[in-house]
Amino acid sequence: MVDFLGLMKQATELKSKMEAMQAELDRIEVEGMAGGGLLMLKLSGKGELKSAQIDDSLLKPDQKEILGDLIVAAHADARRKLEAVLAERMQALTGGLPLPPGLKLF
Numbered sequence: 001m002v003d004f005l006g007l008m009k010q011a012t013e014l015k016s017k018m019e020a021m022q023a024e025l026d027r028i029e030v031e032g033m034a035g036g037g038l039l040m041l042k043l044s045g046k047g048e049l050k051s052a053q054i055d056d057s058l059l060k061p062d063q064k065e066i067l068g069d070l071i072v073a074a075h076a077d078a079r080r081k082l083e084a085v086l087a088e089r090m091q092a093l094t095g096g097l098p099l100p101p102g103l104k105l106f
Helices: 004-025 061-094
Strands: 029-034 041-042 049-054
Touching: 004 061, 029 061, 041 061, 049 061
Parallel strands: none
Antiparallel strands: 029 041, 041 049
């Protein structure tokens, strides 16, 4: 028989932990790099672009297409890192709760 009171208690604990996690997302930052460090983007835990650092060598007119490609690559790198950090935090947060795969709680 399922322990509904136990499940309700776990759900309440998870809700309070999720609220704390939402607040923490503003403090999390990840960096994505491309071009061997010529371009670096910083994303918040919510995926918002916080800053960009571009090497002077990429600011030449003939480097325009390369710069665009590097921005896309650095953003993809940062998103992968962010997703890994968030997945790790969610795993720690949900502990033993059996959640369906792909369930996004935030």
